[in-house]
Amino acid sequence: MQTPDIPASGAQAEEQQALKPFRGAVPRIVIVGAGFAGHRTARRLSRILAKERVEIVLLNPTDYFLYLPLLPQVAAGILEPRRVTVSLAHTLPRVRLVLGEASQVDVDGRRVEYTDPEGRHRELTYDRLVLAVGSVNKLLPVPGVAEYAHGFRGMPEALFLRDHITKQTELAAETTDPEEYASRRTFVVVGAGYTGTEVAAQGKLFTDALHAQLARPKAPQEAAGQSRSAPPRWLLLDVAPRVLPGLDQRLSDTADRVLRGRGVEVLMGTSVKEATPTGVLLDNGEFVATGTLVWCVGVRPDPLVEAVGLPVESGRLCVTPRLNVPGRPEVFACGDAAAVPDLTRPIAGDGGGRGYELTPMTAQHASRQGNAAARNVAASLGFGEARPYKHHDLGFAVDLGGVKAAANPMGVPLSGPLAGAVTRGYHLAAMPGNRVRVAADWLLEAALPRQAVQLGLVPEWSVPLDSASPELAHFPKAHTKE
Known part of the structure; x- marks a missing residue:
C-alpha cells in the first residue's frame, strides 16, 4: 500500500519522505500498553481506519483494560473485580491483541521486543509505533x-x-x-x-x-472491662x-x-x-x-520509556504537540509515558525555552491524548489531517x-x-x-x-511494591520474529 501524497514543504516534506517505506503490503501500527491512552488510541484508530488495509496490533500483558479510578471500590468489597476489567477483545474487535510485556524498543530497526506469558522472547516489527506504557509506583529512599x-x-x-x-x-x-x-x-x-x-x-x-x-457477640475481654x-x-x-x-x-x-x-x-x-x-x-x-x-x-513513567534511548523529560518521552517524537515521525507517545506540551498553559517569561508546561499525568489527559494520537497516526498514513493536542480540564x-x-x-x-x-x-x-x-x-x-x-487469590509475595521489576531475565530464551 502506498501512502497518499499530501502537499508539503520543508520539514513536512522531509518527515513525509521518512514515513513512506512500509515493511509489507499492509502497514502495521503497534500500540504498546492498553491503559487509558493505549486503549483509546486502539479504539479510535480501529474506527478511523475501519475500511482501510491497515493492521493494528495492541501489545499488553493482560487481556483487559483496567479502569483504575474504581479500584479502591474493589479493595473495599463494593465492586467485584471483573466489573473494572473490560475485555480488550470485546471492545476492540478490529484490533489484533498480542499478550506480552515489552522489554525493549529498537527505533532504528523499527521493532518491539517482548516476553509472552510463557516466558518466550518475541518481537513485533512496526511501521508506526505508539508508546502508551503508562506508569508504575513511585519509590522513595525510605528504609523498609x-x-x-x-x-x-x-x-x-x-x-x-x-x-x-x-x-x-x-x-x-x-x-x-x-x-x-x-x-x-x-x-x-x-x-x-x-x-x-x-x-x-x-x-x-x-x-x-x-x-x-x-463485634456483635460480647467477647470475654469486654466482660472483664476491656472495651472494644x-x-x-x-x-x-x-x-x-x-x-x-x-x-x-x-x-x-x-x-x-x-x-x-x-x-x-x-x-x-x-x-x-x-x-x-x-x-x-x-x-x-x-x-x-x-x-x-x-x-x-504517586507514580513515575514506566522505565521502558527511558530505555528506548530517545530524549526524555522527567522520565517521559519528549514529543511535539502532535504527539510524535522529534526526528522520529513514525514514533508516537501519549499518556503517562509522554511529556506532552500543554498548549493551554504557556510558561510566562520562558525566554525561548519549551514555552509550555507539561500535561499532568491524569486519566483525563491520557484518554484524550489517545484520541489525538489515533487521529495523527492515521494522518501520517494519509488518512485525515494531523492536529496538535489541546485540551482544557473539564x-x-x-x-x-x-x-x-x-x-x-x-x-x-x-x-x-x-x-x-x-x-x-x-x-x-x-x-x-x-x-x-x-x-x-x-x-x-x-x-x-x-x-x-x-x-x-493473591499471595503477598506476588505483589511487590516495586512493580517495575519484572524478572524477564529468568525466562527461557526462545526468540521469535513477527
Whole structure:
C-alpha cells in the first residue's frame, strides 16, 4: 500500500519522505500498553481506519483494560473485580491483541521486543509505533518501605489489600493481647492524592462495617472491662500541606472534612521515616504500630520509556504537540509515558525555552491524548489531517465512599450526595464497558449488607511494591520474529 501524497514543504516534506517505506503490503501500527491512552488510541484508530488495509496490533500483558479510578471500590468489597476489567477483545474487535510485556524498543530497526506469558522472547516489527506504557509506583529512599509497604496500581494489589484488611480485622477480633488488637486494627495510607484519599475513605467505611459485624457477640475481654467498641484506626499522611494538593482548594476542603468526620486521622506535613515489620516511624518521632502500610505517594513513567534511548523529560518521552517524537515521525507517545506540551498553559517569561508546561499525568489527559494520537497516526498514513493536542480540564471527581464525593464539573464545586451522583455518573460514562454490571453492584451495595471474606487469590509475595521489576531475565530464551 502506498501512502497518499499530501502537499508539503520543508520539514513536512522531509518527515513525509521518512514515513513512506512500509515493511509489507499492509502497514502495521503497534500500540504498546492498553491503559487509558493505549486503549483509546486502539479504539479510535480501529474506527478511523475501519475500511482501510491497515493492521493494528495492541501489545499488553493482560487481556483487559483496567479502569483504575474504581479500584479502591474493589479493595473495599463494593465492586467485584471483573466489573473494572473490560475485555480488550470485546471492545476492540478490529484490533489484533498480542499478550506480552515489552522489554525493549529498537527505533532504528523499527521493532518491539517482548516476553509472552510463557516466558518466550518475541518481537513485533512496526511501521508506526505508539508508546502508551503508562506508569508504575513511585519509590522513595525510605528504609523498609520496599519490604513492608503495599502499592495500589493494579488488580492484584487491590485483591490482596481486600484480603489483608479482612484478615487483620478478623484476627484482631480473636486476640486477647491489647497491643496486637490495636496494631491489627490500625491502617496507614501514605499519599493524599487521588488514590490515597480514596483508599482511606473507602477503607474506613469497609473496616467499620467489618468491625460492626465481628463485634456483635460480647467477647470475654469486654466482660472483664476491656472495651472494644472503638472503630478501627486509619491514618492518611502526606508531606503536602493539604489533602488533594493538586486540585482546587474547595475540593481539598470537602475531602478533608469528609475524612475527618468519618474518623480518619489526616496528618499533613508528615511522612514516614522508616517502615518496620511491626509499624512505621513518622518524621515527627511518633511510632505507629500497624501491620498495614499502603503506599500511594504517586507514580513515575514506566522505565521502558527511558530505555528506548530517545530524549526524555522527567522520565517521559519528549514529543511535539502532535504527539510524535522529534526526528522520529513514525514514533508516537501519549499518556503517562509522554511529556506532552500543554498548549493551554504557556510558561510566562520562558525566554525561548519549551514555552509550555507539561500535561499532568491524569486519566483525563491520557484518554484524550489517545484520541489525538489515533487521529495523527492515521494522518501520517494519509488518512485525515494531523492536529496538535489541546485540551482544557473539564473538572475532577473524587469518590469518598457512600454517598459522599468531591467534584467540580465545568468548574462548579459540588459536595455531598449531589457530588456523589455526578461522580458515579462520570465513571459510568467514562468506562468503555461493564456499565450495567457496575451500576448493578452499586444498587446491591445500597440495598444489602456488605459481605467480606478472604478469597486467598493473591499471595503477598506476588505483589511487590516495586512493580517495575519484572524478572524477564529468568525466562527461557526462545526468540521469535513477527
